Amino acid sequence: MLYPPNSADKLGFTEIKELIKTHCLSVMGQQMVDKIGVMTNYDQVVKFLNQANEFKNILQNDDALPINHFYDIKSLANKARIEGAFLSEEEFFQVQASLTTVFGVIAYFNERVGVYPNLEALFEHLPIEKAIIRKIDQVIDPKGKIRHNASRELLEITSGIAKAEQEARRKIDQIFKNAAANNWTADGSLTIRDGRLCIPMLAENKRKVKGFVHDESASGQTVYLEPEEVFTLNNRIRDLEFDRRREIIKIFTALTDELRPYVPLLLSYHGLLTKLDFVRAKALFAIDIEAEMPKVVNEAKLKLFNARHPLLYLNFKKEQKTVVPLNMSIDDGTRIIVVSGPNAGGKSVCMKTVGLLQMMVQAGLLIPASADSVAGVFKQLFVDIGDDQSIESDLSTYSAHLSKMKNFVENANGKTMVLIDEFGTGTDPQFGGPIAEAVLEALNHKKVRGMVTTHYSNLKIFASNTEGIENASMLFNNTEMQPLYMLEVGKPGSSYAFEIAQKIGLPQNVLNLARNKISAGQKKVDSLLVDLEREKKEIIDTKQKLNKQQQRVNTLLAENEELKTFLDENRKNLIREAKQEAKDIILNANRLVENTIAEIKSSNADKEVTKALRDTLNVEVKKNTIKAEQPKTVVKVDEEIKPGDWVKLIDSDTTGQVMEVIKDNVVLAMGELRTVVKKKRVEKVSRSAVPKEQRRSSNVSTGDIASFSPEIDVRGMRTEDALHAIEKLFDRALMMGYGNLKILHGKGDGILRKMIRQYLKKYEQVDRMEDEHPDRGGDGITYVYLK
Structure with missing residues (x-):
C-alpha cells in the first residue's frame, strides 16, 4: 500500500518509469511499464x-x-x-x-x-x-x-x-x-496525367493525333494527350x-x-x-544507472552500500560529475533514523534516495547500489514530502501534515516504511516540536521503520535517548562552509544557521543580535555539534590516509613473503644439488682409488705403471678441487650514482643494481629483493667487479621488469577498484624505473577517465597524461608519462 497516492510522483518513481519507457521497442512494452507498481x-x-x-x-x-x-x-x-x-x-x-x-x-x-x-x-x-x-x-x-x-x-x-x-x-x-x-509535340518528354501516360502536344496540333486530352498547361499552349490505341x-x-x-x-x-x-x-x-x-x-x-541486484530478504529491513539517487546520477553523468554514495541501515535495532544537518546539505535527497530505491526494489527494478546491499519487503510505504495544502479542502500546510500524521499513527505497523521530510514544521516550533516528538514516539512504539529529517533539537535529544531511534547527520565542511553530502549515522548535526547566514553576507550586527536572542544552553549545544562534526571530519580524513597506507603495507608484506618463500626454496634446491654432487664425487673417487690399487697390484708395483696411475689420480683430484676465488678489486668511481649503476654497500660485500634515485636515497635490486638505502652507505663499482652470477641473477630479476607489463585494463571495474589496481601498477612502475604507463578505461561517459586522471595528478612523479591516437582508441586510453 502506498500512501498518499501521489507518493510515486513525490519520490521520482514516475520519472523512472518514463525513462524506462524510452527503451521499449513497442507500444505493448510501454503499456506494461505504465502498469509497474509496488x-x-x-x-x-x-x-x-x-x-x-x-x-x-x-x-x-x-x-x-x-x-x-x-x-x-x-x-x-x-x-x-x-x-x-x-x-x-x-x-x-x-x-x-x-x-x-x-x-x-x-x-x-x-x-x-x-x-x-x-x-x-x-x-x-x-x-x-x-x-x-x-x-x-x-x-x-x-x-x-x-x-x-x-x-x-x-x-x-x-x-x-x-x-x-x-x-x-x-x-x-x-x-x-x-x-x-512532325514537330507536333511541345518541349519535354512523356508525362503522367490522371494516372495515364500522355504525350505533350502543341495545342494547334492536337487534332493531328486521335486520342483523349487529359490536361493542358497553364498557358493553354500545351495539351497532354493519350493516344486512342494506348487508351484501349x-x-x-x-x-x-x-x-x-x-x-x-x-x-x-x-x-x-x-x-x-x-x-x-x-x-x-x-x-x-x-x-x-x-x-x-x-x-x-539498469545499465544506464549502473544498477545491481541487491540481496532480497522477506523482512522489513534495508541496508544500502554505495547507493546513489538514479535521477541525480543521470543528471550528474551528463555534467561529468559524481554522486556522493549513501550508506545506511534500517533493521530491528535501528528502526527509525532522524537526519539533521544544514540546509541544502542533502537531507531530503538522502531520504528520497532511500524511499525511491525501496520502491524500485519492490517494483522489480535493479537499483544503483552495491550488490552487497540488502533490501526487504515492506507491506506499506507512507510518505510525507512537500507541501500538500489545499484550498478546496480548506487545508493549510500544517493541517495537511497533521492529516498524514493521523493516518500514519493509525495504520502503520512493523512492516511499514515511513518517510517524513522536515518533521514538525509548519507551525509554532514551541508546539510543533512536542507534537512531532509525540508522533515519533507513537510510531516507534509500533516498531515502524523509516527515516525523518528535522531541524528540531528536541527530536535530536529524543532520538539519542530512545531505543530503536538513531540520530544521523549530513556532514558539513565548516572550514570552507560547504556541504559534503555524506550521511553519518550515530550523532545529530548542526543546522549551521549562523555560519551559513554569515557566508551569505547577513550584516554582522544582525547576526550578533540574533545570537543574543537564543538561550545559552542552545548556543552550547549547537557549538558542541559543530565541534563534533569538525573532529569527525578530521577522524574520517585520518582514517582514509591510514587505510591507504595499510593497503601499501599489506602489498609490501605479501611481496616480501613471496620473496622469502622463493629464496627458501632456492636454498633447499642448492643444498640438495650440492649434496648429490658431493656424493657423486665421493663415489667416483672411491671407485678410482680402488681401481688404481688393483692395477698397481696386478703390475707388481711397476714404477712406470705406478707413475702413470698416480698422474691420472692427480688429474682427477685437481678436476674436483674448488679453487679459491681471488678477491676482485672494487673500482671506486667518483661519478654521480644513477639508475642502472652497480654499487657496493660500504659496510659489507653486498652489491646491487640501482633501480631509482630518490633525493638522498637509492632503490637497490639485489636479485629478487628490493631495498632502499642512503646514498652515503654505498659506493659505485664497475660492472666487471660484480660476479657474473649476480649480474645474471639481476638480469633474471630485471626479467621481473621484462615480465612486468606497464599496461592495465580497468574497463567494467568500479572506480575504487580501478584506482586501487592503478595505484599498485604505479608503485611497481616507479620501483622498476618505467617511464610510462598505458591505462585502458574505455570511453563511456568519461567519468572513469576523469577520476583516474584526477587521482594521478596528485603524484609528483607524474609528468603528463595524454590520450591514445584516435585510430587506436582515442580518449578511451590514457598514457601516463613519469618524470
Whole structure:
C-alpha cells in the first residue's frame, strides 16, 4: 500500500518509469511499464528482479538476443478471429516478423538451458509452431510484399499486366517519335496525367493525333494527350489490376482462414514479446544507472552500500560529475533514523534516495547500489514530502501534515516504511516540536521503520535517548562552509544557521543580535555539534590516509613473503644439488682409488705403471678441487650514482643494481629483493667487479621488469577498484624505473577517465597524461608519462 497516492510522483518513481519507457521497442512494452507498481509479495519481487538481472547479464556478457521486430500481434489475432475478416499484406508481414523474433528467442534460450532460469520461465511449455510461418511465407516474401506466384491465377494476371504495360509503352513511344518528327509535340518528354501516360502536344496540333486530352498547361499552349490505341490498352490494364486486387483478397482470406485455429497461440506469442520488451527495457535502464541486484530478504529491513539517487546520477553523468554514495541501515535495532544537518546539505535527497530505491526494489527494478546491499519487503510505504495544502479542502500546510500524521499513527505497523521530510514544521516550533516528538514516539512504539529529517533539537535529544531511534547527520565542511553530502549515522548535526547566514553576507550586527536572542544552553549545544562534526571530519580524513597506507603495507608484506618463500626454496634446491654432487664425487673417487690399487697390484708395483696411475689420480683430484676465488678489486668511481649503476654497500660485500634515485636515497635490486638505502652507505663499482652470477641473477630479476607489463585494463571495474589496481601498477612502475604507463578505461561517459586522471595528478612523479591516437582508441586510453 502506498500512501498518499501521489507518493510515486513525490519520490521520482514516475520519472523512472518514463525513462524506462524510452527503451521499449513497442507500444505493448510501454503499456506494461505504465502498469509497474509496488509489490508486497516476496516471491514476485525476487522473480522480477532476477529476470531483469539475467537480461542485464545477457546484454553485457552474452551474445545479442535476436530481437528485431515487435508488433502488436494481439490486435491482429483478434481481427483474424472474426469469420470473413482477412489480414492485409502489411499485417501478415508483421505476424511473420514477430514470429521470427519469437522463434529466434526461444532457440536462443534452448541453447542455454539452465543459464537464465527466470527468463526461460517466460515461455515455458510454449510450442514453436513453424507451420504458421510456412503458410505466410508461401504468400508473403521477406520484404513484406505478396509473391507473384501466390496462386496460379495471380501469376497469370500479373504476367498479363506486365505484357499489356509493355505493349502500351511500346505503342506510345512509337506515336511520340512520329509526332516529334512532325514537330507536333511541345518541349519535354512523356508525362503522367490522371494516372495515364500522355504525350505533350502543341495545342494547334492536337487534332493531328486521335486520342483523349487529359490536361493542358497553364498557358493553354500545351495539351497532354493519350493516344486512342494506348487508351484501349490502358483500360485493359486497369481491368487486369481490378482482377489482381480481387485475387489478392481471395488469397488473404484463405490464408486468414488457415491461421484462425492458431489465434490462441498467437496471443501467447504476443504475451512473450510484450514481456521480453518490458524486461529488456528494465535491463537497459539498469545499465544506464549502473544498477545491481541487491540481496532480497522477506523482512522489513534495508541496508544500502554505495547507493546513489538514479535521477541525480543521470543528471550528474551528463555534467561529468559524481554522486556522493549513501550508506545506511534500517533493521530491528535501528528502526527509525532522524537526519539533521544544514540546509541544502542533502537531507531530503538522502531520504528520497532511500524511499525511491525501496520502491524500485519492490517494483522489480535493479537499483544503483552495491550488490552487497540488502533490501526487504515492506507491506506499506507512507510518505510525507512537500507541501500538500489545499484550498478546496480548506487545508493549510500544517493541517495537511497533521492529516498524514493521523493516518500514519493509525495504520502503520512493523512492516511499514515511513518517510517524513522536515518533521514538525509548519507551525509554532514551541508546539510543533512536542507534537512531532509525540508522533515519533507513537510510531516507534509500533516498531515502524523509516527515516525523518528535522531541524528540531528536541527530536535530536529524543532520538539519542530512545531505543530503536538513531540520530544521523549530513556532514558539513565548516572550514570552507560547504556541504559534503555524506550521511553519518550515530550523532545529530548542526543546522549551521549562523555560519551559513554569515557566508551569505547577513550584516554582522544582525547576526550578533540574533545570537543574543537564543538561550545559552542552545548556543552550547549547537557549538558542541559543530565541534563534533569538525573532529569527525578530521577522524574520517585520518582514517582514509591510514587505510591507504595499510593497503601499501599489506602489498609490501605479501611481496616480501613471496620473496622469502622463493629464496627458501632456492636454498633447499642448492643444498640438495650440492649434496648429490658431493656424493657423486665421493663415489667416483672411491671407485678410482680402488681401481688404481688393483692395477698397481696386478703390475707388481711397476714404477712406470705406478707413475702413470698416480698422474691420472692427480688429474682427477685437481678436476674436483674448488679453487679459491681471488678477491676482485672494487673500482671506486667518483661519478654521480644513477639508475642502472652497480654499487657496493660500504659496510659489507653486498652489491646491487640501482633501480631509482630518490633525493638522498637509492632503490637497490639485489636479485629478487628490493631495498632502499642512503646514498652515503654505498659506493659505485664497475660492472666487471660484480660476479657474473649476480649480474645474471639481476638480469633474471630485471626479467621481473621484462615480465612486468606497464599496461592495465580497468574497463567494467568500479572506480575504487580501478584506482586501487592503478595505484599498485604505479608503485611497481616507479620501483622498476618505467617511464610510462598505458591505462585502458574505455570511453563511456568519461567519468572513469576523469577520476583516474584526477587521482594521478596528485603524484609528483607524474609528468603528463595524454590520450591514445584516435585510430587506436582515442580518449578511451590514457598514457601516463613519469618524470
